[in-house]
Amino acid sequence: MPEVVEMDRAIEAAVADGQSLYLGGFTHLIPFAAGHEIIRQGRRDLHLVRATPDLVYDQLVAAGCASEMTFSWAGNPGVGSLRAFRRAVEDGVPNELSIEEYSHFGLVTRLAAGAQDLPFLPLRTYIGSSYPEHTDAIRTVENPYDEGVDEIPVVPPLNPDVAVVRAQRADADGNGQLWGIVGEMVEAAFAADTVVLSVEEFVDSRVIRSDPNRTLIPGSIVDYVVEEPYGSHPSYAQGYYDRDNEAYLDWDRQSASHESTVEWLDEWVYGVENRAEYLEKLDTERFLDLQPRSNYATPVDMGEY
Amino acid sequence: MVTRAAKELVDGDTTLVGVGVPNLACNLAKRTHAPDLEMVYESGTVGSDPSKLPLSIGDPVLATNARSIVPMVQGFGYYLQSGRIDVGFLGGAQIDRHGNINSTVIGEYDDPIVRLPGSGGACEIASNTHRTIVITPHSERRFPEEVDFVTSPGYVEGRENRGQLGLRGGPEAVITDMAVMRFDDAGEMYVESLHPGVDRETVWSETDWDLQFAADLTTTEPPTDREIDLIRNELDPEGIYTGP
Numbered sequence: 001m002p003e004v005v006e007m008d009r010a011i012e013a014a015v016a017d018g019q020s021l022y023l024g025g026f027t028h029l030i031p032f033a034a035g036h037e038i039i040r041q042g043r044r045d046l047h048l049v050r051a052t053p054d055l056v057y058d059q060l061v062a063a064g065c066a067s068e069m070t071f072s073w074a075g076n077p078g079v080g081s082l083r084a085f086r087r088a089v090e091d092g093v094p095n096e097l098s099i100e101e102y103s104h105f106g107l108v109t110r111l112a113a114g115a116q117d118l119p120f121l122p123l124r125t126y127i128g129s130s131y132p133e134h135t136d137a138i139r140t141v142e143n144p145y146d147e148g149v150d151e152i153p154v155v156p157p158l159n160p161d162v163a164v165v166r167a168q169r170a171d172a173d174g175n176g177q178l179w180g181i182v183g184e185m186v187e188a189a190f191a192a193d194t195v196v197l198s199v200e201e202f203v204d205s206r207v208i209r210s211d212p213n214r215t216l217i218p219g220s221i222v223d224y225v226v227e228e229p230y231g232s233h234p235s236y237a238q239g240y241y242d243r244d245n246e247a248y249l250d251w252d253r254q255s256a257s258h259e260s261t262v263e264w265l266d267e268w269v270y271g272v273e274n275r276a277e278y279l280e281k282l283d284t285e286r287f288l289d290l291q292p293r294s295n296y297a298t299p300v301d302m303g304e305y
Numbered sequence: 306m307v308t309r310a311a312k313e314l315v316d317g318d319t320t321l322v323g324v325g326v327p328n329l330a331c332n333l334a335k336r337t338h339a340p341d342l343e344m345v346y347e348s349g350t351v352g353s354d355p356s357k358l359p360l361s362i363g364d365p366v367l368a369t370n371a372r373s374i375v376p377m378v379q380g381f382g383y384y385l386q387s388g389r390i391d392v393g394f395l396g397g398a399q400i401d402r403h404g405n406i407n408s409t410v411i412g413e414y415d416d417p418i419v420r421l422p423g424s425g426g427a428c429e430i431a432s433n434t435h436r437t438i439v440i441t442p443h444s445e446r447r448f449p450e451e452v453d454f455v456t457s458p459g460y461v462e463g464r465e466n467r468g469q470l471g472l473r474g475g476p477e478a479v480i481t482d483m484a485v486m487r488f489d490d491a492g493e494m495y496v497e498s499l500h501p502g503v504d505r506e507t508v509w510s511e512t513d514w515d516l517q518f519a520a521d522l523t524t525t526e527p528p529t530d531r532e533i534d535l536i537r538n539e540l541d542p543e544g545i546y547t548g549p
Contacts, residue, residue: 026348026377027363051377052363052425075422078361082422089420101409103428103456104347105381112378124386125429127470128405128458134414149471180368181348184377238365245360295369 002174002197002222007231007275010196010224011037014162020047020070022111022192023056024165026183027077028238031198032056033231033275034164039063040269049160051107051184052077055234055251058084059269061097062261070100070158072107079248083255093258101135102155108184110137110158114191120154127153163192166232167217168240170197171205174219179297180238186216198226200240210302230279230287241290306440307333307536307547308528310480313392313438319343320392321385321430322353323362326440327394329536329546332358336535343372345390347426349380358540381426385433388473393434395427396441399452402494402514404459404476406431406439407452414454424456431457436477443481448512460492467492483508485525486516493517498525 005013015021015038023031035056038046047068048057054077060066062084074085088097102110105125113121122141132138132153140151165185167176176197178185189195197217208215219225234247255261272278310330314320316339322331332355335342344353348363352372359366368374375383384390397406398421408427412418431437437457441447459476460467467475479486483503484496495517496508501524509516541547 027361028348028365028368071423073422073425074420077363078359086420090417101423103424104377104426105386105429108377108381123429124471125432127432127472128455128461128467129428129432130409130414130455131424131428152471179374180365181350181363181374182376183348183363186376187378236365238368242365243360248360292365 002219002225004172005224005226007033007037007198007226007228008041010034010226011041014194014196014224015043017043018045019161020049022049022160022163022188024050024163024183024185024188025232025235026052026181027054027243028181028183028236029166029178029185029232030054030056030235031164031166031231032233032235033228034196034198035060036269036275036278039065039265049158049188051104053082053085055248058082058251058255059265061085061088062094062255062258063265063269064094066097067095068098068100070102070107072102072104076248076252079252083252084258084261087258100137102131102138106131106138106155107158108187110155111184111187111191113155114157114159115187118157120156122152122154125153158191160188160192162194162196163188164196164198165189165217166198166237168200168237169203169207170199170217170225171203171208171219172225173205174222174225175205175208175215176217176222177208177211177214178216179214182216189217189221195222196224196226197222198228198231200229200231200237202227211300228275231275233279236290239292241287242292244286244290306480306482308532309485309525310394310438310440311337311532313478313480314339314342317341318391319345319389320394321345321347321390321426321434323347323394323396325396326546327396328359329540330394330440332540333532333535336539337532345380345384347377347380349375349377351375351380351384381429385429388433388435390434391436393430393437395431395437395439395457397427397439397456399447399449400439400441400479401449401452401459402516403461403463403492404439404479404488404494405452405455405461406457406459407454409454409456411453427457431459432472433474435474437474438477439479441479441481443483443508443511445511445513448514450514460488464488464490464492483511495519496522498523500525501527
């Protein structure tokens with residue numbers, strides 16, 4: 001049974017220096033609140049894992065929390081570069097960051113292998129590319145069957161020590177329901193040793209059990225569950241709020257130098273106690289602009305048997 | 306580039322769409338000659354019907370009213386790897402004469418001059434779609450004799466070699482701001498048509514190898530007024546991808 005806790009307690013209990021850490025999401029449902037709490041608590045030497053490291057990983061890197069990253073696309077989505085990530089890789093600022101690089105399918109296949117406790121999984125990617133020369137874990141095995149190719153690339157499992165994933169809603173037992181783009185969140189949660197689930201809102205268990213197909217993160221794999229409204233801002237939560245694109249554009253300017261990046265961290269991360277204070281600091285108008293119009297899915301009839 | 310790229314799409318195609326110019330080209334095709342174009346995004350949205358141009362490939366407008374949304378392992382596995390995607394769009398920092406694309410690093414991998422975002426899904430898109438369309442500005446540093454890193458394999462050692470390696474499809478066309486290029490039987494890039502007002506010398510000076518021209522070299526058909534109107538007023542009204 002997961003513990004229902006506040007974010008600071010969840011991070012304190014779940015994340016330790018030197019661990020591998022997955023902060024979920026593909027553009028959608030990025031756990032910014034959790035990332036900021038990790039920075040505030042001063043974790044060091046983390047090995048960050050995700051297909052698409054974005055602003056929150058850039059912030060963790062700039063804050064000196066990370067020494068390693070495993071990823072497949074490191075950019076500011078729809079905007080450009082991750083400048084702090086580039087400074088770390090190109091110039092070792094604020095510290096060296098070693099990288100282990102895949103393509104999207106390679107990385108999500110690693111998590112899928114991790115989730116299923118398999119020693120490797122094959123995939124039809126990497127032949128003819130430069131990846132095998134630089135990523136030692138990408139290897140090939142002989143096809144033991146007569147049909148198809150003689151050899152096929154394989155990748156090993158990836159089991160993060162901790163995964164922080166977000167969902168729109170959960171009950172107090174940590175059964176998380178999410179909709180919209182799910183990316184590689186479910187595989188990562190099942191692959192991780194410890195799972196922190198952070199949600200927009202708590203709902204009654206009857207709501208969850210009325211629509212079991214939507215429960216992609218079962219409470220049985222969750223260790224800590226946190227209710228954190230707007231915990232994904234400036235990314236979005238489908239049906240709750242849109243991406244705050246101004247923040248993504250601002251980050252591109254703000255992160256132009258290490259000094260200006262640290263100034264931002266001082267104000268928006270170190271300068272606030274928690275997510276509630278961060279939200280208070282933001283303009284209310286800004287949230288109203290991010291509010292989508294409602295567009296409900298038609299309820300399904302599960303039947304009573 | 307946008308209108309010419311849109312023409313590469315056939316009505317009924319299933320296409321894996323990247324953000325930026327490819328996104329614009331696909332949305333343009335869907336509103337003109339290819340209304341039944343099925344747009345699949347790396348983020349796992351299938352049959353997206355965006356009400357406005359998405360800001361990224363993970364934008365919520367791609368999810369709302371989509372045909373289906375699947376986890377990435379399914380999008381890449383059940384749709385792409387299985388051969389259910391006809392066309393893939395790719396960009397990149399460098400492309401060479403065999404259509405190998407680099408979107409990973411400029412310079413040495415371990416001591417980069419410029420660290421780029423990396424593959425994303427580009428490597429598997431190049432490996433598993435039935436044809437890929439490459440869209441890129443034309444300049445000498447983008448068209449080197451050899452790329453610094455093969456993120457997305459083209460005709461690795463010629464056209465035949467691709468099939469033997471177990472790779473599907475291959476680059477079909479490269480569309481730049483100067484020309485449209487295709488690949489010959491040996492898997493080498495050649496110029497099929499030059500855009501109006503562009504001459505051979507300019508293209509040659511912006512390409513770092515002895516790029517060949519088709520014997521029946523033509524002039525690229527310019528965009529129609531309707532296409533320009535759609536782009537300027539509906540698809541990219543703020544000129545984010547096409548300039549003011």
